[in-house]
Amino acid sequence: MTKRNKIIYWIATAWLSLGMLSTGIVQLLQLKEEKEMMAHLGYPLYFLTILGVWKILGVIAVLIPKFPLLKEWAYAGFFFAMSGAIFSHFAIGDGVKEYFGPTLLLILTVLSWYFRPENRKTISV
Template identity: 70%
Template structure:
């Protein structure tokens, strides 16, 4: 992996991790704004707890060395959570300012996953 790709990978991964960690903590705290938004989207409030725990565990999985299969699951979870959030906001008619954070985290997920170093990938055996 060349130096530029490695720098882009770490920038994307750090921003992704900070975004997922901060939103995971906010979801675990069940902030009033998030609870209201879950009601507007017709989702159960306990989903905040699930998403918060999964995001924090996903950040740990993405940042720790080794465990490439676990990393794949974490990236997949981030992708599904953020694409689901973006779609939910779009379907409910949310303004773009409410959709943008989900889309940004979705893009960071894809960039981080795509540019991850070889030692963070699942080895393919032929």
């Protein structure tokens, strides 16, 4: 792995982890704004707990050493959650402002996954 790729990986992974951890905590706390957003999107409030728990566990999986298969599942979960959030906002006609957070986290997910070191991959190519 080149030094450039390593830097890209750790920057993307750090920002991804911060974003997922902070949104996961906010979802677990079920702040008023989060409840309103879930209602606006048409989802039940218990989704906040599910998303919050899985985001925090996903961050742990991505950051701890080893367990490459678990990391793949975490990245897949992040991808599905953020692409689902983007589509949900699109489906109800939200403005561009609502796409920013999920789109940024989706891009960081792809960058972190793509630039991850060999020892964090399930199959070496």
